[in-house]
Each structure stands twice: as C-alpha cells, then as structure tokens.
Amino acid sequence: MKPIDNRAWLLVLPVLVLVAFSAVVPLMTVVNYSVQDSFGSNEFFWNGIGWFDDLLHSERMWDALGRQILFSAIVLLIEVPLGILIALHMPRKGFWSSLCLVLMALPLLIPFNVVGTIWQIFGRVDIGLLGRAVAALGIDYNYTRDAIDAWVTIVVMDVWHWTSLIALLAYAGLRSIPQAYYQAAEIDQASRWAVFRFIELPKMRGVLVIAILLRFMDSFMIYTEPFVVTGGGPGNATTFLSIDLVKMALGQFDLGPAAAFSIMYFLVILLVSWAFYTVMTNLDREEGPR
Amino acid sequence: MARITLRNLAHSYLAQPRGEEEFALKELDHDWADGEAYALLGASGCGKTTLLNIISGLIRPSQGRILFDGHDVTDAPTAARNIAQVFQFPVVYDTLTVRDNLAFPLRNRGLPPAQVAARVQAVARMLGLEESLPRRARGLTADAKQKISLGRGMVRQDVNAILFDEPLTVIDPQMKWELRTQLKALHREFGHTMIYVTHDQTEALTFASRVVVMHEGRVVQIGTPQDLFERPAHTFVGYFIGSPGMNVLPARVEGDRAHLPGGAIPLGRGYAPLSGRTEIGIRPEFARLSATEGLPVAIRRVEDVGRHRIVRADLGGRPLDIVLPEGGPLGPDMTRVTFDPAHVGVFADGWRVEGEAAR
Amino acid sequence: MTLELQGVAKAVGARVHIHPTNLVLRKGSLNVLLGPTLSGKTTLMRLMAGLDQPTAGRVLWEGRDVTGVRVQDRGVAMVYQQFINYPSMTVFDNIASPLRLQGLPRADIESRVRRAADLMRLTPYLSRKPLELSGGQQQRTALARALVKEAGLVLLDEPLANLDYKLREELRAEIPRLFEESGAVFVYATTEPEEALLLGGHTATLWEGRVTQFGPTAEVYRAPVDAVTARVFSNPPMNILDLRKDGDRLLFGAGEAAVPARLGTLPDGPYRAGFRAHHLGLDRPAGEALAFQATVLGAEITGSETFLHLDHTGARWVGLLPGVRPLAPGTPVAVWLDAAHLHLFDAGGRRIGPSPEPMAA
Incomplete structure (x- = not known):
C-alpha cells in the first residue's frame, strides 16, 4: 500500500553473507560431525545422539565443566569488585586521568599467547622474577607441580589481564553521573557507602551488566593463556573445557565427540548469558514505569 | 533557619584577577533575612549561580566572608552548612522508593524511625505524594521526581536555608503552577529561608517576597516585585522585568518636561539639570494610544496574546511597545501615544534619578 | 506550497x-x-x-x-x-x-x-x-x-x-x-x-x-x-466549575446565579464550565455576572498584577487581577466572573453554544 523503499535490504546483504560464512556454515558443519562417527579416510556413519549421550555420562567432561565454572566464578568475584574499586579511585580529569587510562588499557592490548608466555616465565621458580621472589619468602611455590599454585597463577594472570576492562567500563559509567547527584548526596549527608549504593551502583548498572557478560563469556572460553602456562596441568588440574576440547579434537582426533562437545559448550554459554541478560533486563522493567 | 550575611563578597574564576571585569561576581554586601523567600533573577552568565554555589559551599569566594547567624562558614564544607538544595534536573535515588527517598536525609542524620515516618508523611501530604510513597522513584514523571527533590529539602526541619537552582526548568507550564503554589504553601508552613535562582521573571516575581536582580556580576536592585516593576533602579531592571520590558527612549530632560523626537511630554516630578546620557523609561502598560493627543507613532504590528494585545510601534525611529487591554479599542486613527506622567522614570547613564515633587 | x-x-x-x-x-x-x-x-x-x-x-x-x-x-x-x-x-x-x-x-x-x-x-x-x-x-x-x-x-x-x-x-x-x-x-x-x-x-x-x-x-x-x-491552550490552567442548569437558575457548589441570556435556550442538566484566570475579578463587572464565594489560598504579585489562588468548594482556581492585591491566605473573598467569558462543555467535554469570548477587533 505504501511505497517503502526495499533497496535498503541490499545494503544489509553483505553482512548477511558474511555472517552466513563465518558463523552459520561452520556451525552446521559441527552439527553434521556431532551426529556421525568416522574412522578416518572420510568414512562417516550415522550415530544419532550417541556422542551427546556419551558426553553426558563422561566424568572427564563434568570435571572440566566444574573446573570451568569454578574458574569463571572466582575471576568474576575478584575482577568485578576490584574493577569498580579501581574505577572509583581513578582521577576524574586532567593529566593523571589520561595517564591512568593509558596504563589501564595496556594489558588489554597484549596478545593472549604473549600474556601466557609472560606469566609462564614470570612465575618460573628457576628464572622468573615472581617465582624466585615467592620462593625467597620461604613459600613452597611451583605451578608446574602443585595444583593450587597453578590455579593461583592462572587466576592472578587473568585478573591482571582483564580487571582493566571492568575498571574502564565502570569508569565510563561513573563519568556519566551529573555532579548534582554528588552535591545532593553531600547535602543529604549520605555516607560514602550510601553514595556508592544508591547513586553510583544504580548508574553503573547498565555498563556492569555488559562488563559481567563479556567477562563471563571470555573466562568461560579461556584457552590460550592457561594452555601456554600450564598446558592444562599439573595432571588435569587446569584442564578447562576448551583445553579438554582441543585435546579431544586434535590430540585424539575424535571429531564426533569433539563436535558434540562444542555444541554443548556453545549451548551452555548461550544459555547462561541469555538467562543473566534476561534477569537483569526484567529487573529493570519491574522497576521502570508501569 | 538562619540569617545569611555576605560581607565584601566577590568571586573570580581566575587565580589572579586583573581588574573588576574579571570577577564573575562583583563585590557584594547583603543580609538575607531569616525566613524570607528571595529570588535571584538574571540572564545566564550574570553570576547568580556563582552566588548560589558560594552560599551552598561548592565554591570558596576569592574574597569576603559568608556568615550564617553570625558564624563564619566561609571555609565550611557543604555538609557542615546544613542547607538543602533543589537542582535544575531532578536528583532522586532511582532504586529507592519515594518514601525512602524522602527519609534519606533524616536517616543519614540518625533520627529515630518514628520521627522519620511522621516527617515523611507530613511532607508527602503537603506535596501530594502520599499515594506514590511505596513506589520506586525510577519510573515517575519529571514533575513527580522534582517534587521528591523538593521534599528531600523540606523534610529536615532544622535546615539553615533551602536553595533552588532553576527548579522548574524541566516542568510543563501547567505543572509549574501547581509546584510553585505548593512551594509557597510549604514556605508559609515551615518558614524556611529560601533562595530561588531563575532567569524567568514570572517565577521570580511570583515566588519571592524580595527579588535580587543581577546583571553582569553585579546586584542592580533588591526589592519587592512592585518596586521592581514601578520603580526600576536601572534601565536593565526595567527591561528585564515585565513582558514586554520597559520602553527606554533617549530624551532631554528639563525640569518637569522631557523632550523626545516627536515633542515634549510632562513628567510627574521635577529634575535638576542632569549630566551624562539621559533617557526616560515608560512601561508598555502605562502608554496609551490616542487619536487626538500625544506624540505621533507609526504602528508596525499588533500581537494578540489573549488577555491583552501588544502594539509594536515606532516613535521617532525608536521601537515602542504599548499594551492594550483585551477588548480595548484600536482604530486606524489612533496614531498618537500618551504616557502616564506618574510612571515615567528618568535615568542618567542607566541609573534611576529621583526627581522632586512637581512644583 | x-x-x-x-x-x-x-x-x-x-x-x-x-x-x-x-x-x-x-x-x-x-x-x-x-x-x-x-x-x-x-x-x-x-x-x-x-x-x-x-x-x-x-x-x-x-x-x-x-x-x-x-x-x-x-x-x-x-x-x-x-x-x-x-x-x-x-x-x-x-x-x-x-x-x-x-x-x-x-x-x-x-x-x-x-x-x-x-x-x-x-x-x-x-x-x-x-x-x-x-x-x-x-x-x-x-x-x-x-x-x-x-x-x-x-x-x-x-x-x-x-x-x-x-x-x-x-x-x-x-x-x-x-x-x-x-x-x-x-x-x-x-x-x-x-x-x-x-x-x-x-x-x-x-x-x-x-x-x-x-x-x-x-x-x-x-x-x-x-x-x-x-x-x-490556557496558562494559568483554565478554572473549572461543575454546574447544573435548572430553569432560569445556574446551580453550583456554594451558590447560584441567573442563567445568562446567551445560554437561555440550553436544556436543563449538568454542565462543566471553564473560564480563564484574567476574567475573574474582585469587582462586579458591567454586564451579566456570576458571583462566587471563595477562600484565598495565596497571592502572587508580579509587580503589575496579582495571581490569586482560590479555593471554591474544594476546586482550585487561579485569578489574575490587575494591580497589587496582597490578600492573606485564609481570607474569604467574593469573586466575579463576567458571564460573557464562561465556556460551557457537555459531559463529553464538547463546547456548547456559541464561542463566549469576543474576537479581537
């Protein structure tokens, strides 16, 4: 009835094609592998949900999943409060503010495998500065031997690498709060805690939801850094889902189970992110008008 | 509640001001009487917000002292001054309910819960917020939020003063009436010292019992709305108060007559010879169109604004506004204007000159 | 165009x-x-x-x-x-x-x-x-x-x-x-x-x-x-008065008045009336007029005029009077309205009768 200009779709087309090739086609390939069995030489047999069934009963997968959840929970619990704390104490303007921003951005600019390599060397008890220093304090520290030491090393590395991201996002949120709010709070004689709880936190919530979501997805998919530092060891202590997946897919060349694993992995991340996002936005709506 | 004294107060945003023009606020001595409602009126950049921020403690003045009831608070921080402030944009604690918002300043001061509840209830009733007390502040309209900001200022009984920084800017015209009326009722009920900053003359005149008119960092007149209207101390006040503002016409004043390009007009008073630039000021409300007497004018346009009409005319090449009451006659032969002599003011170099009673 | x-x-x-x-x-x-x-x-x-x-x-x-x-x-x-x-x-x-x-x-x-x-x-x-x-x-x-x-x-x-x-x-x-x-x-x-x-x-x-x-x-x-x-299209807001026409009388809140000639032919029944602030006055106007008893809620002086906030049997009105009238809150006053300026609306809010206010010359 009304002449809507349909040429606009042409502009979207390249993106659709790109997404199709980059995401949909590989995903479909993986789905294809996940329901078949192969014995090399390109021979495939229908296996139905067999691999998924195996996976759900695989102790190895559940262990990896447990480690993965524990790792994400630990880094989120450390990085989010720490990032907010740093953001709250960053200078608001002037030279120091710029300097802070540059310094904070540095870890984010280093390639993942370099981060891993840095910490791998840094933590070594024979030549690493950190390892030697800790050992000199009389603490028995060796991340290649002790599971706890390995965990501590990887968590500290991740915190070093990613807390900046939360801090920068929180800082942006804080900067958008009009000065009048702080003046009003001062006049109301609000405590520092009350200012944080009733002004800063509500105003930062939008960016924090994004920050937590990003950090959750990233930490849940972590691969490069622990692989470089510990290679998943000692034993299986730091074998997270992604490391396990690679071992399965490349090390053992079990394409079918690996594909099923990938799909489950993908679904778990999708589900948790979706649930988190929905809960946060619903909370928003309940508080909002009507 | 307190009397606020400004002593030799001045402020410059520069560390080393060279000369008076670099002061955003020129030297000022003033007493704000306890329990009075004041308005600070002026255009943007006239220094009114600077003055408000000095009183609230956000800015430390470059010179002079500020006293609350005789106590020097020049170096005291905002929190120690025990004042309340309402800002241009509503400041509410989004995640708290309306009730908790109102209770916030009282709880922070550790008042017993029973007292808090009673005060919150009283203020909510005055503002018509009773029904929204259990609601979260986030989803409310701008005027409801501004009522909450207002309520948070009112809820403390012991505040020294309540400061308003253009609080009705974001409110629709019709709602402004309601909020302003409530503000006045609250003032009558609680008797706080109030200082209200605005560029809107209607708000200033209707709110305050005394209006402080500021221009280029200087206080040009402090007076009742009637003073400012009838006897502006400076042509700026004449122009700034009133809508349209006062007509200012260059004239030669001799005794009790003023000579304008179109002829001479009588003045209500006699004047000694004046030096400097002399002008007469006449409000559009005190100018009358006539067919037979007065100075000749050319009528350019007539604007019907409902309750009256504004005639835009030309008197000897200078624009002249005349206000015509609703339904008042306006014929094509009305090409002359007369001024009510009692309301013609005489100004030398911008400042009002008081004449002597006519002989 | x-x-x-x-x-x-x-x-x-x-x-x-x-x-x-x-x-x-x-x-x-x-x-x-x-x-x-x-x-x-x-x-x-x-x-x-x-x-x-x-x-x-x-x-x-x-x-x-x-x-x-x-x-x-x-x-x-x-x-x-x-x-x-x-x-x-x-x-x-x-x-x-x-x-x-x-x-x-x-x-x-x-x-x-x-x-x-x-x-x-x-x-x-x-x-x-x-x-x-x-x-x-x-x-x-x-x-x-x-x-x-x-x-x-x-x-x-x-x-x-x-x-x-x-x-x-x-x-x-x-x-x-x-x-x-x-x-x-x-x-x-x-x-x-x-x-x-x-x-x-x-x-x-x-x-x-x-x-x-x-x-x-x-x-x-x-x-x-x-x-x-x-x-x-009214600032201050238009004052509202609910009234009832009964024969040749208009009945409202705390009083009554003769029906203005202009509205004589209206059928009896309830109406909603509206009038603007500047049409209220303290003095009786020349033509047909309605009188109301009201209580002053507050007076706002703009220098040349006074906004009078009034309570008329619970309804809040604003009057705009020429001159300075510093009436204290609580004062009872009689206010007058020139009947020529009364807008009448039916239950659905539609205007009834001819336009009340004269056009500008």
Missing part, C-alpha cells in the same frame, strides 16, 4: 502515538503545534519530515504523495531544542554546510549565508566557533542554517525552550518576521500557550496523540471546541 496529512497515524506495537490526523498546512503562515510534553508534537513532526513512516494514511506535498520518500529527498530543515551545530566549524561554515552539500557555486553560498546571518544578527560572529557563542547565538546559528537551505518545509521543535526568558521573548518577536519573508511551510512545536499566541499564525492543539483543534491561533484560543483544547 502546502503540506497535507491525510489520516496519518502512528502506532508502535499496541501503543498509539498519533491517532489518525488530517491537517493542511500552508506556506506564509506559522503553524504552531501546541501541547504538553509527550502529547505527540515531536512524533507528528517526524512524520511530516519523513524521519518516521506513518502506520496509516498519506503525506502529501503540494498534492503529491511523498509518504515513502526519504527525508533526504524531501527538502526539509529541522531545528531542535538542543543547540545542534558542527562544533569544529565556524558559524559561517555551519550556515553554509547545507548549501555546500547542494553543490552551489561559491558566490551564491557567500551571498545567501551573509543574508541569513544578517537576518539572525550573526554577522559579527561569522568567524567564531559555535561553542564560543552564547546559547541564543548558537540557536540563531542553527536557525540560520535551517533558513538558508530554503527548504520547502521547516520544522522547529521547541527551539527556544533552552534559552533565557528574555532572549526567548526577543526571538519570539523575530521569528514570525523571518517567516513572512520566506516561502516555506513552517511548523513550530511548543508547550507554552503564550508562545503560540505571540507567534500568531495557525495553531493545532495536541493532547495524547490527537489533534483536538486546528485554526487561526486567536480563534482556537478564544473558541476552543472542547474542554481538552481549552485546557491545553
């Missing part, structure tokens, strides 16, 4: 933003959209501009259907409440920017920019950057940019709302003059009844996404077709 809306409506999901609207806007006169915040002024303007597509109806430009035509192809200029200029360009370049996009010769651009700057009194500031100017000068730059484009349709969305009162007063007087000289269709949105009156031209009143009345501004003001229009 004309802009015509034929049954134009806009809904997002189940929420109706604009109800079906018919409007014909002509050039040479200023068309004011008057309504409170969220009444649909901006939405209607976006539909006129082609920034949004209507969910029903057609937009005609000089009789030609332009409903689906993109805003870039329509020749539309828009000025917003916020002062929107290119911060890195000088005032001259800001004003020239739409002409450069059109690819006009340099000499043409120069002369048109100079003319617009002259009209807007910006000539001394042409080489400055917008942020070095006052708010009024910044908004005049935006206005000049809209003018210089010589667009067929110029939309001004509360362009003076962020300016000082006095500056607003000056620009309000200038704007109608600019429009008389231009050949475009002008649409001006505002929340303030005084602004609509000062601008003159035609006014469409909006309420909850509906155009309630459209006509010459003074006519809409003096003869509102319904209670909603009267309310939108």
